[in-house]
Amino acid sequence: MTHFFPNALCFGDEFPASGSPCFVQVDGDGLTITFESSEGGDGAREAVAFSALTVSAGGLDHDHLVVKWVNAQGERTLYLKNPDVIRAFRQAAPDHLNAPLEQAAERVRQVRHRHRVMWAAVGGSVMAVVLCLWFGADLLVKLAVSRIPVEWEQKLGESAYRDFLTRQEVMKDGPAVTALGEMTQRLTEQIPNNPYKFEVTVVKSDVVNAFALPGGYVVVFTGLMKKAESGEEVAGVLSHELNHVLQRHGLERIVKNLGLLTVVAIVLGDQQGLVGIMKQLGVELLTLKFGREQETEADLTGLQLLQRAKIDPSGMIRFFERLSEKDEGRMEWLSTHPMSTARADRLKTELAALPKKSPEPFTFDWKHVQASLGSQPVAAP
Amino acid sequence: MKSEILYPGAFPMVRVDLAAGEQIKAESGAMVACSPTIDIESKMEGGFLGALSRKFLTGEKFFFQTLRASRGPGEVLLAPTVPGEIVILELDGVNEYMVQKDGFLAGADAIVIESKMQSLSRGLLGGEGFFILKISGKGTLVLNSFGAIHKIELKPDQEYVVDNSHLVAWSATTSYNIEKATSGWVASFTSGEGFVCRFRGPGLVYIQSRNPGSFGAWIRQFIPVSE
Numbered sequence: 209m210t211h212f213f214p215n216a217l218c219f220g221d222e223f224p225a226s227g228s229p230c231f232v233q234v235d236g237d238g239l240t241i242t243f244e245s246s247e248g249g250d251g252a253r254e255a256v257a258f259s260a261l262t263v264s265a266g267g268l269d270h271d272h273l274v275v276k277w278v279n280a281q282g283e284r285t286l287y288l289k290n291p292d293v294i295r296a297f298r299q300a301a302p303d304h305l306n307a308p309l310e311q312a313a314e315r316v317r318q319v320r321h322r323h324r325v326m327w328a329a330v331g332g333s334v335m336a337v338v339l340c341l342w343f344g345a346d347l348l349v350k351l352a353v354s355r356i357p358v359e360w361e362q363k364l365g366e367s368a369y370r371d372f373l374t375r376q377e378v379m380k381d382g383p384a385v386t387a388l389g390e391m392t393q394r395l396t397e398q399i400p401n402n403p404y405k406f407e408v409t410v411v412k413s414d415v416v417n418a419f420a421l422p423g424g425y426v427v428v429f430t431g432l433m434k435k436a437e438s439g440e441e442v443a444g445v446l447s448h449e450l451n452h453v454l455q456r457h458g459l460e461r462i463v464k465n466l467g468l469l470t471v472v473a474i475v476l477g478d479q480q481g482l483v484g485i486m487k488q489l490g491v492e493l494l495t496l497k498f499g500r501e502q503e504t505e506a507d508l509t510g511l512q513l514l515q516r517a518k519i520d521p522s523g524m525i526r527f528f529e530r531l532s533e534k535d536e537g538r539m540e541w542l543s544t545h546p547m548s549t550a551r552a553d554r555l556k557t558e559l560a561a562l563p564k565k566s567p568e569p570f571t572f573d574w575k576h577v578q579a580s581l582g583s584q585p586v587a588a589p
Numbered sequence: 590m591k592s593e594i595l596y597p598g599a600f601p602m603v604r605v606d607l608a609a610g611e612q613i614k615a616e617s618g619a620m621v622a623c624s625p626t627i628d629i630e631s632k633m634e635g636g637f638l639g640a641l642s643r644k645f646l647t648g649e650k651f652f653f654q655t656l657r658a659s660r661g662p663g664e665v666l667l668a669p670t671v672p673g674e675i676v677i678l679e680l681d682g683v684n685e686y687m688v689q690k691d692g693f694l695a696g697a698d699a700i701v702i703e704s705k706m707q708s709l710s711r712g713l714l715g716g717e718g719f720f721i722l723k724i725s726g727k728g729t730l731v732l733n734s735f736g737a738i739h740k741i742e743l744k745p746d747q748e749y750v751v752d753n754s755h756l757v758a759w760s761a762t763t764s765y766n767i768e769k770a771t772s773g774w775v776a777s778f779t780s781g782e783g784f785v786c787r788f789r790g791p792g793l794v795y796i797q798s799r800n801p802g803s804f805g806a807w808i809r810q811f812i813p814v815s816e
Contacts, residue, residue, distance in 0.1 A: 213682075214681060214682060214683045215683065216683065217683050217684065217762060219744070219745050219762075219790075219791040221744075224742075225742030225743060225744065225790070225791065225792065225793055226684060226742075226760060226792065226793045227683075227684065227760075227762060227791060227792065229681045229682070229683045229684070266762070266764065267761055267762050267763075267764060268687060268759075268761050268762075268763060268764050268765075269764075270764070272761075272762060276745075283745070285745040285791060287762045287791070289683075289761075323708050323709070326708065326709040327709065330709060
């Protein structure tokens with residue numbers, strides 16, 4: 209008794225619904241199907257000529273070759289999956305079966321292709337959504353920011369500003385305050401439809417820094433003013449900071465830090481919760497760092513503003529360059545505004561492209577302003 | 590290996606008698622009790638990547654249990670987590686079954702379990718998820734269901750319609766399409782059926798008499814909501 213190794217399933221009226229395991233052999237003029245005997249070895253045998261067969265593709269993934277014929281007991285259906293048997297069948301099959309075999313093979317290819325295309329489409333769409341979110345995030349942030357009213361922004365900035373000033377020594381009057389006031393006025397006069405009431409404060413500190421909070425609150429440290437060689441240099445930094453406010457860069461950073469869900473909430477109309485969410489997440493306004501693109505934008509718009517206000521814009525570039533050359537003192541402005549020659553070069557190119565305007569000098573004497581700073585006791589950092 | 594279903598009905602258990610040296614694989618956590626001659630090991634069926642894909646793709650367990658009668662013959666009692674019938678199939682080496690991811694309880698060592706990706710429409714709408722188990726090889730296969738198991742026998746080209754999420758296992762010689770339960774979209778959903786699977790023979794389709802998802806939705810309303 210030989211051991212029985214089935215390679216196909218045969219279906220028919222007298223077989224169980226799950227099919228009867230059988231052994232299919234391909235020979236010159238047809239198929240020989242051997243069924244298992246009740247003892248476990250070879251049992252009943254049936255030979256079918258190729259001329260009696262019809263073929264198609266079937267099964268769950270259309271990966272079975274389905275062979276049908278009719279004998280005395282009724283219709284028989286054979287499900288072949290074994291690749292060797294299918295290959296032998298295709299080689300031995302006469303001409304009249306070639307067309308249906310080719311059709312069946314084509315059907316399998318089509319189904320596989322369709323599956324691949326479908327999955328590729330799904331994968332592609334998922335990728336597209338991810339890419340859209342990745343690259344469209346900035347647009348979404350801008351859209352969200354544009355929906356936040358200026359009053360909210362001011363409230364936000366003001367609380368952080370007042371809080372900061374209580375911990376600092378503020379310079380209330382003197383030549384430095386007057387000089388900065390003049391710069392601020394000349395610059396803000398040139399801002400069309402300015403929604404902000406800019407508030408610029410001089411803080412006594414050796415730190416070489418200046419920063420702007422959302423809503424138009426600007427702080428300039430005396431350290432920066434001592435470092436500057438002319439009023440135009442300070443005006444350059446001031447113009448840069450004012451433009452961070454005008455472009456709402458702070459707000460953009462906050463919204464970015466708070467995440468996409470907040471952005472969606474803001475776009476959909478819930479601006480009220482922003483302050484609450486910020487407090488909850490502990491987003492610190494003073495530690496917000498602007499992105500490289502925002503810095504470039506503030507540089508360029510800052511330059512244009514200086515030009516409109518007839519303040520010599522080369523002062524801005526000179527100050528940037530000098531700060532980047534030497535790493536002396538506590539130049540915090542640099543840590544948040546990393547200088548590179550590329551950045552300075554860009555500003556120079558931009559400046560060359562602007563129409564030449566004859567600058568109008570400030571009314572104050574910068575040496576006098578600096579002398580007044582030097583005579584003041586310097587606050588410990 | 591000889592297996593017998595004890596307490597047939599809602600809370601059945603399977604007793605498997607193992608000869609010395611014989612082993613079976615079972616879903617992790619399926620063992621209820623066993624003879625002291627049986628060793629329990631965990632095994633990543635199909636290797637690490639196979640196990641990983643099964644875990645993440647089908648939601649099946651990462652490890653399978655291997656129960657081996659290493660110190661002489663013994664018996665093992667196995668039971669599924671959910672109430673429902675158990676069915677024992679004999680695989681003959683040619684028959685292959687697709688099994689929805691929670692349907693596998695245990696099987697002879699010689700059976701092969703693979704994860705298989707379904708087509709998009711079947712994965713989305715069939716109620717079985719994108720990945721199912723494909724079980725082939727030669728030996729005993731034990732499946733479990735939620736509710737009673739009903740066997741549908743399909744002759745060649747005979748069709749039968751099954752509501753999605755009621756499938757337990759079906760032979761690879763069958764094929765099925767997903768379609769709306771009724772001809773209209775609205776009626777499809779208001780009838781409570783949504784999508785159905787139209788099976789086409791030949792082959793066997795095992796269905797379960799309860800739908801786990803619907804049962805979950807029903808029981809959720811009785812679970813107290815904590816503050």
